[in-house]
Amino acid sequence: MAVFSDVQFTPNVTVQALADSIAKLMLSQPKGIMILCSAEAASWGDDFKQYVGTLDVPIFGGIFPGLILDSRFEPRGILVVGLRTNIRICVIENVSTCAPVSSNMAYMSQSVNSVMILTDALSRQIDGYLQHVLGFLPKDCSVFGGGAGTLEFKAQPCLFSAAGMHQDAMILVEMSTQWDIAVGHGWEILAGPYLANSTDDNCVLELNFEPAVQLYERVVQEHSKLRFDEHDFFDIAKSFPFGLARLDDSVLIRDPLKLQGSGLICAGDVPENTMLYIMSGEADKLIEAASGAVKRTISFHINEQGVSDCFLFDCVSRQLFLQNLFSNELDLIHQEINPPHRTVGALVLGEIELDQSGILSLHNKTAVAALAKIKSHE
Template sequence: MRQEHTALILLVDEARESEHLFHQAQAAIAAGAQSLLLLACERNGLTPALVDAGLQALPVPVFGGIFPQIVVGSRRLEQGYVVCGLPFAVTVEYVAKLSDPGADYRSDLAAFAATINPPQTLVVLVDGLSTRISALLESLYGEFGDECTYIGGGAGSLSFQQQACLFSNHGLVGDCAQLIALDLPVGIGIEHGWHSFAGPFFVTGSHHNTLSSLDYQPAFEVYRRVVEADSGRSFADTPFFELSKAYPFGLVRLTKDVVVRDPLFCRDNAIMCIGEVPAHHMLYILKGDAEHLLLAARDCTLTALRAQPAPCMALLFDCVSRALFLDDRFQEELDTIRAHLPADLPLLGVLSLGEIADAGNACLEFFNKTTVLGVVADA
C-alpha cells in the first residue's frame, strides 16, 4: 500500500509513569494516527508487567523501543516519552532469537519478503545487546540487497544488562529485531570522526561480540598496553569503560573504511564489545577529539540533506557513547545537526546502542560511536 501523506503527529511527555505513554498514544490515535513509533527513556523503568496489557490493547501497528535518551529537536530527554503518530499503517516484522547461534535468519526474512513489495526504506530496530546482530544484517542484506535504504539502531540499557526493550503489539520484547517497511525515500548520512591510532592488529580469537586475542596475545593485554601508555592512566584504578570510551576499535573493510566497535568491559583477558568482532580481520585502536566528532556530525547532516532535498522529517540514531565521550560538548553535536537542517523540519531521534545503515560497502553495517541521520521525504 502506497503511503501517500506524511503529516506527522509528534507528542512529547517528560513524565516517567507508563500511563503517560498510553495517554499520548491514545491522543495520537484520536488525531488520526494509523501506526505509532513509541520511544521511551531507560530511566522510566518500564517492564513487561507495566506495559504489556496497554501495548496489546492498542488498535494500530506499534514499533519502537527503550533507549538511554531521546532526542527531540536539539533537546535530549533523560526521562519521558515521545509518541510519533504516522498517518499510514506500517508493516512490522519480528525476527526472534537474536543471540541464538543456531538461528536461521535467512528463512524468516525470505518469508517476510514474500509478503510485501520491496519497500523504499527498511527501519531496523534491534536489541542492542544481542550477540548476532551482524549475522541478522548480513541475512537481511542478502534478501533485500540495495533495493531499499536501511536505517536503525540498537535499543537497550546503559547498565549493559540485557532486558526487554522493544515495543510491539504483543508487549515489550527483547533479544529480537523489528523490521518496519516504509514506502518513503530516505537520504542517509553516516559519519564518526574517529581516526586510526595504533595497529593494525590481527584478530586471532573472537566469538560473536567477544574479542579474546590479538596477534595471538590476550586481547586485553594488547589493548591495555596501548591505552595506558597513551592516556597515562591505569585500568587497575580506573573503571574499564571510563578509559575505553576514548579508545574504540576500528574494523577495516575491503574499501578501507573503518567500522567502529565499542569495548564495553573486560572478563578473563577478553573484551566484550557492542556488535560482533569477526575473526581473521584487521582492526585498529582508534582515537578521537571533540572537534573532529563535531565536524563529523555536520558532514553527516549535509550528506543526508543532499541525498533528499525535499524533506518532511529527520530521524537520528546517535551513539550514546559519543555522548559519554563528548560529555558537556555533546549538546554542541545536537545543535550542529539541528542548525544544518531546515528550521521547520521535525527532528526525532535516540541515543542508541549501535547504529544501522548501508555505508555503500555492499553490506549492511552495525556501527558504534557513529552518527546516522535519515532525512525522510514525502512519498
C-alpha cells in the same frame, strides 16, 4: 508533507504517562506509532503488554540510554512519534540462539522503500541477521536503525511491539517512505593494527596472540594518563574504540563495552583474523563528521527534492565522550531540518546503515541520520 503526524514527549516514565501521550498523539490520526523510552521503562512488563493490546494502530520501539528531540538531548522520558504512512512490523525472537537462516523473511514486500531495524544491543549474531535480512530487500531500499538497551549492559527486555516487550530480539519496520541516509563518526587511528586472531562473535579473545584485555589496556595506558585499575572499564574505553579495517580502506568502529574474562565484549561482531586499530577522537572532528554528513546529503539532493522529517540514531558513547559539547552536534544537525519538520531519535548502542555500495553494517560511535525525501512540488 511531513512524515510524522505528531510528536509527543513527557519526562514521566510510566505506562500511564505513555497512555496519556498516545491519547494526544491519536488526534493526529497516525497509521503507526514509534515509542522511545529511557531505562526506567524496563520494569513495565505486563502493564505495558496489557495497555498496548488495547491499541488498534501498529506500534514498535525500544528502551535507550537517551532520547533526541530536535536539538535537545533528554536523558529521561518517553518520546512517541506518529507516522503518516502505513507500516508493517516483524519481530524476530531468540537472535542469539537461532541461526539467521531459520528466520523466514519471505513475507517482506518487494515494493518496500525502507526498513528500520531495532535490535537488542546485547544479542549475539546481529551481523549475521543483518546479512540475512539484506538478501530479502528489494533494490534501492534504504535501511537504518540502532541497538536498544541501557548503560547497565544488563540482559533484559528492551524492545516494544504490539505483543509486549522483547529481549534478545530484532524488530523490522517496513515503510513506504523514502529516506536518504547520512553517516559520520570522525574517529582517527591512534595505534595498530592488531590481528584479532581469536574472536567469538562479539567477543575479542586475543589480539596479536595475547589476551585481548592485556594488549588493549597496555596500549591505551601508553597513549593516555588513564589507568584501568583506577576507573570503571567503560569510563576509559568510551574514548578509545576499536576500528575494524575494511576492504575499501574505511574503518568500522567497534565499542568495547565490558570485560568477559580476558576478552572484550563489543557492540557488534568482530570476525576472526581481521585487523583492528585502537582509535581516538577530538570533539570538533566528531561533531563536524556527523553534522557535515547530514549537510552534504541534503546538498546533494537540493535540486531534486527537499528534506522533511529526520530520524537520528546517535551513539550513546559519542554523548558520553562529547559531554556538554554534544548539544553542538544536535544543534548543527537539526539546523539542516527546516521547520516545521522535526528531528527525533535516540542515543543507541550500535547504529545500523545500508551504504551506497550495498553493505549493511552495524556501526559503533557513529551518527546515522535518515532524512525523509519529499518531492519538490509538495
